[in-house]
Amino acid sequence: KRAKIKEMMKHAWNNYKGYAWGLNELKPISKGGHSSSLFGNIKGATIVDALDTLFIMEMKNEFEEAKSWVEENLDFNVNAEISVFEVNIRFVGGLLSAYYLSGEEIFRKKAVELGVKLLPAFHTPSGIPWALLNMKSGIGRNWPWASGGSSILAEFGTLHLEFMHLSHLSGNPIFAEKVMNIRTVLNKLEKPQGLYPNYLNPSSGQWGQHHVSVGGLGDSFYEYLLKAWLMSDKTDLEAKKMYFDAVQAIETHLIRKSSSGLTYIAEWKGGLLEHKMGHLTCFAGGMFALGADGAPEAMAQHYLELGAEIARTCHESYNRTFMKLGPEAFRFDGGVEAIATRQNEKYYILRPEVMETYMYMWRLTHDPKYRKWAWEAVEALENHCRVNGGYSGLRDVYLLHESYDDVQQSFFLAETLKYLYLIFSDDDLLPLEHWIFNSEAHLLPILRKEKKEVEIREE
Ligand code: DMJ
Numbered sequence: 001k002r003a004k005i006k007e008m009m010k011h012a013w014n015n016y017k018g019y020a021w022g023l024n025e026l027k028p029i030s031k032g033g034h035s036s037s038l039f040g041n042i043k044g045a046t047i048v049d050a051l052d053t054l055f056i057m058e059m060k061n062e063f064e065e066a067k068s069w070v071e072e073n074l075d076f077n078v079n080a081e082i083s084v085f086e087v088n089i090r091f092v093g094g095l096l097s098a099y100y101l102s103g104e105e106i107f108r109k110k111a112v113e114l115g116v117k118l119l120p121a122f123h124t125p126s127g128i129p130w131a132l133l134n135m136k137s138g139i140g141r142n143w144p145w146a147s148g149g150s151s152i153l154a155e156f157g158t159l160h161l162e163f164m165h166l167s168h169l170s171g172n173p174i175f176a177e178k179v180m181n182i183r184t185v186l187n188k189l190e191k192p193q194g195l196y197p198n199y200l201n202p203s204s205g206q207w208g209q210h211h212v213s214v215g216g217l218g219d220s221f222y223e224y225l226l227k228a229w230l231m232s233d234k235t236d237l238e239a240k241k242m243y244f245d246a247v248q249a250i251e252t253h254l255i256r257k258s259s260s261g262l263t264y265i266a267e268w269k270g271g272l273l274e275h276k277m278g279h280l281t282c283f284a285g286g287m288f289a290l291g292a293d294g295a296p297e298a299m300a301q302h303y304l305e306l307g308a309e310i311a312r313t314c315h316e317s318y319n320r321t322f323m324k325l326g327p328e329a330f331r332f333d334g335g336v337e338a339i340a341t342r343q344n345e346k347y348y349i350l351r352p353e354v355m356e357t358y359m360y361m362w363r364l365t366h367d368p369k370y371r372k373w374a375w376e377a378v379e380a381l382e383n384h385c386r387v388n389g390g391y392s393g394l395r396d397v398y399l400l401h402e403s404y405d406d407v408q409q410s411f412f413l414a415e416t417l418k419y420l421y422l423i424f425s426d427d428d429l430l431p432l433e434h435w436i437f438n439s440e441a442h443l444l445p446i447l448r449k450e451k452k453e454v455e456i457r458e459e
Helices: 002-020 045-056 060-073 084-102 105-122 160-170 174-188 219-231 237-253 279-294 297-319 353-365 369-385 410-423 449-458
Strands: 025-027 032-034 081-083 132-134 255-257 263-265 267-269 272-274 276-278 329-331 435-437 443-445
Touching (some): 002 032, 002 045, 002 369, 002 410, 025 045, 045 060, 045 084, 045 410, 060 084, 060 105, 081 084, 084 105, 084 160, 084 410, 084 443, 105 132, 105 160, 160 174, 160 219, 219 237, 219 279, 219 435, 263 297, 276 279, 279 297, 279 353, 297 353, 353 369, 369 410
Antiparallel strands (some): 025 032, 255 263, 276 329
């Protein structure tokens, strides 16, 4: 099964190489390059996102050709606007991970160079960064659709892990200072019912609309609180407290059970619940399980079970479709459970979150059902997403025939295939005691307490 996942990676990679080499993503049906505005003019998203997966799968020649491309072509001096969040999780995260796995200096150098280019995004009155940044002029702004000019919680809250490593590797504290200031701002603010709204205005330093989500716009903020604590070798107690306080408020206000007993995480809009769960929200099963160990003893089992329940609900969202792949969002109202009811929520874009949760649940419980569910997804991907030219997303997972979206997302190689590979590997490949996965499944080592003490003494 593990060999099969590697073969899938080869198929995705070879087609990208054949039809879209050096461009951001592959169009597997029309067999050409796909460019997303998220990366501005920066090129090679699939190459940088895939580096660590290639390394882990021991695809040595492919890793070397990717490395050469980075050396010769990866260029951040572009006159274009990028998404700070996307560039951070995919490019900074991908380069850091490649560096830590391979020890090749070029990746460290490029990661720090890119980190420096992102710093002007923090030039706001509060220090909460802009969502978008012009890489040449250093001028930032926010998404025009975001509540009253707000920055997005999941975007500015998903820089912490990478920026801590940038300071560690460059010896320059500026990166750590920038993300620690985000904490300071958040900790000064009153939280409605203990919840973190998705919107925060960087000029006033005040919340925008009181919408709360563990899916899109909120998700990886919570993930990074937990992982900040774990990555600090459990010394960052502020992050630990923020995480467990937030999870407690989420359980009280957002987590519900359907009439047939499926646990789900709803969205909260100014106190009213929308009984909808996004595919993105499915990562939370793995997060709850990963955090269980740090919870007060009486709660550890509870968090592991909560993780298992979310995994089961997300598996149901897959199982209740024709393609056996989950929709972008599914609902628990109007007589349905774990089913998408709106046409614009029925698509599947090769997302990883459900495989991510299966990976953590497998590692933490060794219940064989997680391998079984992961294999069901592999078969579904092969039957419905695999095409001659790579892997494509689907427009509607409830249809009898595939309607392709013609995009092979870079996170399919960075995350979906990596998590699947790990599910069918032994636990000593990337043990959770040593590695933290960033939000794009890139690997960052835990910064050891003893090591830090030695470094301080040496200074
Ligand atoms: C990825 O870029 C990351 O996992 C991000 O946190 C959420 N969206 C995609 C995958 O769905």
